[in-house]
Amino acid sequence: MQGTRSLFVPGPTNVPEDVRKAIDVPMEDHRAPDLPAFTLPLFADLKKIFKTDTGRVFLFPASGTGGWEAAITNTLRPGDKVLASRFGQFSHLWIDLCQRHSLNVEIVDVDWGEGVPLDIYAERLKADKDHKIKAVLVTQNETATGVQSDVSGVRTALDDAGHPAMLYVDGVSSIASVDFRMDEWGVDLAVSGSQKGFMLPAGLAIMCASEKALEASKSAGLARCYFDFQDMIQTNDSGYFPYTPPMTLIRGLRCSVDRLLDEGLENVFARHHYLAEGVRKAADAWSLRLCAKEPKWYSDTVSAICLPDGYDSGELLARAYHRYGISLGAGLSKVAGRVFRIGHLGDMNEVMLLSALAGTEMALRDLGVPIVAGSGVAAAQEYYRGAANGYSDLLITRAAAE
Template structure:
C-alpha cells in the first residue's frame, strides 16, 4: 500500500507538484516545431523573473553539474588564475572542474559550517589582480550554509574578475539578484527549488561575462554558451531540448510567479526556522550555528555518541517513509541533512519533525515526544502573529 509513499526531504531532487507533473505529461512536440518554439520562448522569458535579471536565461539538457561545467568551460583557459571559495563539497567540485580545464586554481577554504568571508575575498583579489573568475557556491548543500553572494558581488564587481555563482540548491528558495548583485554567471537546476525532476539546468550570463566568453578559446561543444545565445534568438536550442521538462518548467515558473518570489523566500525561511527550533528542542545540535549563515533550503544536524545518524536515517526511511540526506565525504556519518526546498508547505516540515521525534525515541535518544513539534509550531504561530 505504501511502497511508493514517501516524504522526500533531501536537498534535491524534490517532490514534484501535481500541476507540474501533469504539465510534463503533455504530448511530445517536435523540438524545432513552431508550437514548441512558442512554449520554449515564453519559458525562457519567464525564467528571467527567478534570476531577477533582464539577461537571457539558457536552458540546458543536463543536471546541475553540467551547468557548473558550462560556467567553467566557457570562461577558463589553461593557466588562467581563478579563485574558488570553498565551503564544502560543491566548492570542491568547482575546484575539480576548473582543474580539469587547466586552471591555475587558488582556493580559499572556510571551516565547514561557516560561510565565505567577504573581507578575505577582497584581500585576495587585491593581491591577485590577474584573477579571471571567482567561483562561489550560493547554498553549500553539503553543510547547509548560505554564502553572502551580495557582499561578494559588491567586491568582485570592481575588479576584472567574473563572479560565477552555483545557485543550484538556492535559487527560488533564497534571494539571488543576478543584476543588482553583479553576478556574472549564475546556474541552477530543475530538481531543486524549481520543483521538477532532474535533467534540466538554467544558466544566466551578464554582459561582462559575455565579453570574456566571446574571446574564450578551449574545448567545449554541448555546453558552448555562444551556441545557446545564437539559437535563443530563433527561439530554440542548439541541440535537442528536454521537451517534457520544458513543459514542466513553464508551469513551475507560473506557480512561482503566482506565489511571488518574495513570498516564496519567506516560506523557505519560515520552514528553516521551524526546523531549527525543533532541532534545538529535541536536544540536537545544528551544524550551522550562526542564524545568518543557515540556508533556507537545507538544514544539517550533528550526530553524537548517542546518535548514529546513519541508523537514524535508516529508521526514518524504513519505518516512517521519510528520506533525509546523510553527510558527504568528511561529514559522512557526522551529520544528517533535511532538505526543505521547492514544493514544500510548512505542514510538511511538521510531518518530518514528527517522524524525527518518533525515530529518535526509537533509537533511545533522550527526547520528549511532541517537544520538536511544539517548538516548530510556536515559530509558525509567531510568524502568523497568533497567540
C-alpha cells in the same frame, strides 16, 4: 509499506501535481513552427526569476554540474586563476571540476559549517594588483552543511578592490527559493538545476550569463561543444535549440515558473525562511546543534543537524526510511555519519514538514538519542502557529485580498 513515502532530502524535491501533469504530455515536434511562441516567453520569464534585465538564460539538458562546466568552459582559458572557497562537498566538487579543466584554483579552505569568507576574499582581491584572478566562485547555498553565503558581500569586495574578475554563483539549491539578484549583485554566471527550487525532476541546468560573460565567451579558450553558448544563442534567438531538447521537462518548467511568479518571488523567499525557522526551532528543542556555526550562515533551504557523539546518522536515515517511510538527507564527505539533513525547499508547507519532524523524532528515539518525545514537533507547531511572524501575516493579507 502502506501509504506514500515522503521526500525530505534537499534535492530532488517534491514535484507539484500541476507540474507533473504539465510534464505528462505526448511527445512533440521540437522543430514545430509554433514552438517559439512557447519558448521565447519562457526565456523572458526565467530572467525574472534570476532578477535580470540584461542577462541571457540558457537551458542545458544536464544537472547543475553540467551548468558549472558550461559556465567555466565558455568564459575562461586554460591556466586562468580562479578564487574559490571550500567549505562543503559541493564547493569542493566545483573546485575539482575547475582543476580538471586545467584552471589554476586559488583555494581558501574554511571550516565546514561556515561560508564564503568575505574578509579573506577582500584581502586576496586587493592583493591581486595584476588582476591575475579571472573568476571568483561563490556557492550561495552549500547543501552538504546547510550553509548560506553572502553573494552581495563578494560583489562589494570586488568593487572595493576595483577588480575586474567575473563573479560566478552556484545557486543550484538557492535560486527560486531564496533571494538572488543577478543584476544588482553584478553576478556574471549563475547556475541552478531543475530538481531543487524549480520543483522539477532532475535533468535541466538552468543558468544565466551577464553581458560581460557573453562577451568573454567569444574568445574563451577551454574546449566545449555540447555546452557552447554560441551554438545555443544562434538557435535560441529563433526559439529553438541546437539539439533535441527535453521538451517534457521544459513544459514542466513553464508550469513551475508560473507557480513561482504567481506566488510572487518575495513571498517564495518569505515562505522558505518561515519553514526553515520551524525546523531550526525543532532542532533546538531536541538540543541538537546545526552544522552551520552561526545564524548568519543558516540556510533557508536545508538544515544539516549534528548528532551527538556515539550515534551514526546513517543508522538514523535507514531507520527513518524503512520504519517510518521518510527520506532524509545523508551527511557527505567530512560530515558523513555525523549529520543528517532535512530539506525544506520547493513545494513544501508546514504540515508536510511537521510530518518530517515527527518521523525524525521517532527515529531519533529509536536510536536512543536522548530527546523528549514530541519536543521538536511542538516547538515547530508553536512557531508556525504564532501570529508574530511576517509570513503568517502575509498569508492572512493575501487571503483577505482574494
